[in-house]
Amino acid sequence: MQLVSRTIYWLFLTLLTAIGTYGAPAQRIVSTNGTLSEILVGLGLEKQIVGVDITSTYPASLEKITKIGHNRTIAAEGILTLNPDVILYTDQSMIPPAVVKQLNSSGKKLVLFRHEYSKDGAIRLIREVGAYFNAQGQAEKMVRVLQADLTKIPAPANPKKLLFIYARGTGTLMVSGTGTSLDKMFTLAGHRNAVTGFADFKPLTAESLITANPDVLVLFSSGLESLEGIDGLLKIPGIANTNAGKNRKVITMDGQFLTGFGPRLGKAATELSQKVK
Structure with a gap:
């Protein structure tokens, strides 16, 4: 009898696996x-x-x-x-x-x-x-x-101007304008995008950097690595002339974590806010 019960039980589990969990x-x-x-x-x-x-x-x-x-x-x-x-x-x-x-x-x-x-x-x-x-x-x-x-995202006492730079080596670098996932994440974390004059992404120029004058530069971790760290980033024309460059205020985060806007959204916004301090 016990053998029959076990057999039925395992057949039931097999059926569940075949039809899927839900x-x-x-x-x-x-x-x-x-x-x-x-x-x-x-x-x-x-x-x-x-x-x-x-x-x-x-x-x-x-x-x-x-x-x-x-x-x-x-x-x-x-x-x-x-x-x-x-x-x-x-x-x-x-x-x-x-x-x-x-x-x-x-x-x-x-x-x-x-x-x-x-x-x-x-x-x-x-x-x-x-x-x-x-x-x-x-x-x-x-x-x-x-x-x-x-509900755990801290509200900053002094919101900063953030600028996201997309980098894959020292070739064409891109900056994030309005309407992007980065722009929305900055707002969610209680800060603001240093660039407001265009939507989506545009190539980075020294002139636009100086005009935006961000307090903080944000990059994907892999992006900063491709520039050989903060010292490599500061060699890019215009970076050293910004408040962020002068203060070496550069933060990095995992790209999918920062821009995913999925289950870990609250955790990502909290981490960004904490790093900006």
Whole structure:
């Protein structure tokens, strides 16, 4: 009798594995966005992920999953060779339209999520991905943690002017204008963008640096490393003439953490605020 009971129990577990944790058929998922990948892991779906883009760096276990490249240079063929059931992307993923068209015509399910760079946008994205995979309970757990984190962001007594510089070596450097994830993050942390005259990103010039005169320079950790540290950054024309350059006030953060606007949004804004002090 006990043997029969054990057999039924293991058959039940096998069935659960086959149909997926949340009652939906297990799917082979490709994620083209680091924030989506992080949410999927939080929903308990990591074992169903068969491919991720290179921004999918958190949690570290995602490093073991096949990479499909950077979202701007993703090729449809690389995704389709993974034989996914569903391919996820957001309106911020910047996948080339031709690739989107090719994926749509492949017969694979391509699902678009809206990703707004705001507190409400992060919460909505978590809930919508959770609803799609019938994992609303896990999604709400993530939302509750995020909401608690957002209440812990300290309000600065003296807001600073921040300037984000995107660097990959000493070639063309870009600065973040209005409307970007960096711009929204600065505001969320209680500070302001030193650049307000344009949207999106533009090449950095010595003249624009001096005009903006930021109090703090913000870079991705990998970006500052590519410039050989603060000393290398200060050699760029105009940097040493700013308040940030004169005071060597340069802070770095992990790129996905700083710009993800996902489950760790509150933690990222808190860390940025603490580093700016």
